[in-house]
Amino acid sequence: MSFNSFSEFLAMGGHGLYVWLSYGLGLAVILINLVLPRLQRNRLLAEQKRRLRREEGA
């Protein structure tokens, strides 16, 4: 382990803001790229199912 305590870990030798900001951004970018397509899929399937029902019901 490179750090002796959790508070040391958070502080990152004074560079805590930068390191955690970067990793936070990294996490955000990854999550966005996973969540957005998922939401898109749900919306798409719902739309298309409705369209199918409309077309077959008519």
Next chain:
Amino acid sequence: MTMQTNAEDLQQQSLSGLFWATCRREYLLSFRRKSDLVNPLIFFLMVATLFPLGVSPEPGFLAQLAPGVVWVAALLATLLSMDALFRSDYEDGSLEQLLLSPQPLFVVVLAKVLAHWSVTGLALTLMAPLLGVMLFLPAEGMPGLMLSLLLGTPTLSLMGAIGAALTVGLRKGGVLISLLVLPLYIPVLIFGSSAVQAAVTGLDLGGYLALLGALLALALGLAPLAISAALRISMSS
């Protein structure tokens, strides 16, 4: 039988004949609307005026900025004029005819772009010393300025034409062209303004001009291919 005659005529028409005929047509059309020709030049002048107004009119400061500012202004003025390259032909249907004809599109496209350059890029190059004076560019820099623009603006026109060809069918193509083409302009900008800087500080220009020449050669060879492909794609829908 008329078809046969036409085919013979087309076969007899050489590539250079096609080139010059296209150029002539472009000039005739451009000079019918002289006001359109002047717009990029006025824009060029205005952009150069913005810098002293927006930043500082102090000669020492402006002189440092001058190479870059003149180049950026020329780049933006060229970009602005690109939308018009194919627009009128698209609107009156002659672009479609061009794509349907058996004549090699490469030559026609090259002729159009070079004709367009000669009334925009070349004009900007000739106007550039005026801007140089307004921005206190040292006299040693002037030849470098003109040479770099002479070699750089055709490349800008060729690459801008790719953007114009990709967006010819779109209504709001203007700003989109800038977005597509500006990243591609950056190498020309870098070498062009560096050439002027070198001229100002008395260093040898040869290397920079050679690089600009190389970029131009590459553009002359490849851009018409991309432009033709883009025109066919844009007109296919």
Next chain:
Amino acid sequence: MAEKKWMPRWFYQLASPRWCYQITGKLLPWFALAAGLLLIGGSFWALMFAPADYQQGNSFRIIYLHVPSAILAQSAYMLMAVAGAVGLIWKMKVADMVLKSAAPIGASMAVLALATGAIWGKPTWGSWWVWDARLTSMLILFFLYLGVMALNSAIENESTAAQASAVLSLVGVVNIPIIKYSVEWWNTLHQPATFTLTEKPAMPAEMWVPLLVMVIGFYCFFAVSLMMRLRNEIVWRERRTGWVRELLSKQ
């Protein structure tokens, strides 16, 4: 029609959107698992176990995000260009769809690379942004991505949009080496810096192994995101076919 018949069978199978949908469905969970393990494991390793840099201290840990995202941003553009070429030459719809799907992911990787590069710059160089050669090239790459995405959304006809984006990404790919060269050269002219932001001299194993883990993890994540978007694109484009109807009715 220019049918190139000298490609292996799987290449032509790839051309079928339905087949692609099915195979990506099977591959997704595995890539997702791999991505999760590699990224989480890699991050823990990077944050807790990797040594801090002698000169830069703990902000060096940002490299484990900056380098993978930069590599991905560049690889994704290559993929876009290849997909574009395949789509233009073989007229494969799936290739067009891969291009469209890869663009936003690649662009976000470029954003991450730029942001982490900038954040890394603050403790290292003292300012939030430096016109470093690599950061500037990455910024231009980001603009190239935006161009492709803008063109794709500006053209209404889907296949025309795909072909136009393909031409643009090919033009971009030809220009990328030229842009890189010119920016690097410009940088040496204006910043005789001896230490670049992403310089990686011989790194000890404790440093490059977690980096490799993160890079592979990022690639797996890219594959997952790409497959998710690709599947959406396939369902949308093939929405009128029989197999999609079946699929929808089973949902």
